Amino acid sequence: MTARRSRHRSAAYAALALGLAGSLALTGCNSHSSKTSKKSSSSSSTSKKRRIIGGGAAAAGAGTAASRRVPDCFPSTYKVTFSQQSGPDSHVTVKFKNTTSRDCTLYNAPLLRFNNAKSPLPLLQGTPGHFDGTRLTVPAHGYAYAVIPTNSAATKGTERKSVAIDFMGVSASSVTHGPATVDFAEKRLHLSVGKTKVTNWTSSIHGAQLAAGVGK
Structure with missing residues (x-):
């Protein structure tokens, strides 16, 4: 009986040892699985953060590009002035001043209608009302110039009372910005313009x- 009991006890101890070993093995597996899951979750979170940051940078870049667009210049009586030079090289100077703190863009030439004329003065380098690709960026508080030759009897013509000024737009059509009207009598100006450009x-x-x- 003693030997038989001893054998039973040995078998019980062996079964208990196997059970404990299996439990420890399962605990190790669960711990490893938990760590892997945490690492995967952390990696996914980092990836999402990077995508969000990248998207924000792209949006900021687009906003900066939009803010750098140079607006069109607009005429007004205090921005555009006229003066006439006499002599063999007689001409009228049209001077535009950008009175704003930002750059602005001028296209082609000013469209000038003296004495309420139906059609603007012809252009030396294009067709009135049609953009031919010439553009000029006028810096903040900077100037731009156009000249009307009046060095012959035909181009000098007669004295004008007023002029309506339009600025050409970017589209290849008669889209303009204006008009602004300058009354030469009010400005005490004496300008003579005839068949010129x-x-x-x-x-x-x-x-x-x-x-x-x-x-x-």
């Missing part, structure tokens, strides 16, 4: 004079 806008008075054929 006006140059495109340029960044210097000398460049405009050369384009008009009155510069040296």
